[in-house]
Amino acid sequence: MSKQTEKRDFPVGQTRRYLEPGPIVLVSSRWQGATNIMTLGWHTILEFSPSLVGLMISGGNHSFHMIRSSRECVINLPTTKLTDTVVGIGNTSGAEIDKFARFGLTAEKAHEVEAPMIGECHASFECRLHDDVLVDRYNFFIFEVVKAHVAASPKHPRTLHYTGDGVFMVSGEIISRRSLFKPEMLG
Amino acid sequence: MSKQTEKRDFPVGQTRRYLEPGPIVLVSSRWQGATNIMTLGWHTILEFSPSLVGLMISGGNHSFHMIRSSRECVINLPTTKLTDTVVGIGNTSGAEIDKFARFGLTAEKAHEVEAPMIGECHASFECRLHDDVLVDRYNFFIFEVVKAHVAASPKHPRTLHYTGDGVFMVSGEIISRRSLFKPEMLG
Numbered sequence: 001m002s003k004q005t006e007k008r009d010f011p012v013g014q015t016r017r018y019l020e021p022g023p024i025v026l027v028s029s030r031w032q033g034a035t036n037i038m039t040l041g042w043h044t045i046l047e048f049s050p051s052l053v054g055l056m057i058s059g060g061n062h063s064f065h066m067i068r069s070s071r072e073c074v075i076n077l078p079t080t081k082l083t084d085t086v087v088g089i090g091n092t093s094g095a096e097i098d099k100f101a102r103f104g105l106t107a108e109k110a111h112e113v114e115a116p117m118i119g120e121c122h123a124s125f126e127c128r129l130h131d132d133v134l135v136d137r138y139n140f141f142i143f144e145v146v147k148a149h150v151a152a153s154p155k156h157p158r159t160l161h162y163t164g165d166g167v168f169m170v171s172g173e174i175i176s177r178r179s180l181f182k183p184e185m186l187g
Numbered sequence: 188m189s190k191q192t193e194k195r196d197f198p199v200g201q202t203r204r205y206l207e208p209g210p211i212v213l214v215s216s217r218w219q220g221a222t223n224i225m226t227l228g229w230h231t232i233l234e235f236s237p238s239l240v241g242l243m244i245s246g247g248n249h250s251f252h253m254i255r256s257s258r259e260c261v262i263n264l265p266t267t268k269l270t271d272t273v274v275g276i277g278n279t280s281g282a283e284i285d286k287f288a289r290f291g292l293t294a295e296k297a298h299e300v301e302a303p304m305i306g307e308c309h310a311s312f313e314c315r316l317h318d319d320v321l322v323d324r325y326n327f328f329i330f331e332v333v334k335a336h337v338a339a340s341p342k343h344p345r346t347l348h349y350t351g352d353g354v355f356m357v358s359g360e361i362i363s364r365r366s367l368f369k370p371e372m373l374g
Binding site: 014016017018020021022023041042043044045046047052054056083084087088090091131133134137138140142156161162163164165166167168169170171172173174175176177178179180181182185186 | 201203204205207208209210228229230231232233234239241243270271274275277278318320321324325327329343348349350351352353354355356357358359360361362363364365366367368369372373
């Protein structure tokens with residue numbers, strides 16, 4: 001399997017840097033001694049400070065009840081070296097298998113939450129439930145990112161972006177238009 | 188400016204095909220005879236049927252009140268041929284200028300809503316407000332896509348994905364793992 005990635009502390013207010021481009025993420029959880037991982041593509045940044053992220057977690061997922069009960073999770077950012085793992089995690093249920101064991105992933109201890117971080121991912125965002133007002137109606141959880149860990153390099157990881165139907169777009173060219181932005185729009 | 192793109196009807200239930208990968212979008216609106224456009228990166232798919240999309244529209248935008256009042260908008264998908272237009276729209280306010288005129292964009296009549304579609308974009312998703320329960324607290328609007336229009340080609344448009352700080356990631360390589368998916372996970 002892939003090697004673990006050494007990560008550094010990262011400012012939670014800049015979580016958008018990695019999630020706003022829309023990558024597929026792996027959401028890890030822990031509840032009553034068991035851990036689980038799910039593949040998720042339906043998420044959005046909601047606020048810089050507090051650092052809020054919204055996740056739509058379908059009720060059919062084994063992770064749904066674990067995350068709802070523990071009120072915590074870790075959002076992990078996989079890169080293309082984990083493509084087949086991402087698909088495998090999305091194709092299996094934590095009700096039947098231990099996903100860390102099955103996919104050879106390392107459960108690293110997080111700092112602020114009980115849910116484990118995935119050592120092989122490029123970044124991990126530790127999250128606490130901030131607001132569950134839309135969970136009953138839309139399975140939409142609003143989390144606060146309370147601690148962030150990101151690998152120092154590469155600066156622009158090759159992330160996976162799902163289009164449905166088994167097809168992914170891989171992140172491509174990086175272009176800057178910084179010179180065209182008003183100063184107050186940057187940072 | 189860019190040429191208008193000829194678009195065809197597209198199934199609203201497959202809106203995720205274009206929005207789940209996380210592109211920057213241009214949101215157009217109309218209220219009391221005036222039109223406007225804003226650049227937006229904070230969105231997520233929420234449901235296939237009805238076809239629901241959540242948008243975080245910051246209250247500082249001129250578009251906020253127009254969309255809140257009209258309860259409608261169009262989500263338009265720009266490609267890299269509109270990169271500088273996307274930045275320009277994000278850097279200016281509809282309180283001061285007519286964005287269609289300033290940026291040489293074509294306001295096309297939509298079918299189901301009064302808000303105009305942007306002719307030069309690759310796709311346009313006509314939206315009606317479905318639920319405003321999170322608008323006061325998070326500026327988060329839940330829309331239903333009621334009609335969709337997508338250009339027949341290219342199949343995988345070069346979309347823009349914002350990372351903050353004036354830097355965009357452009358959509359890259361397309362890879363299929365369709366053969367690894369369980370049938371019920373496809374479609």
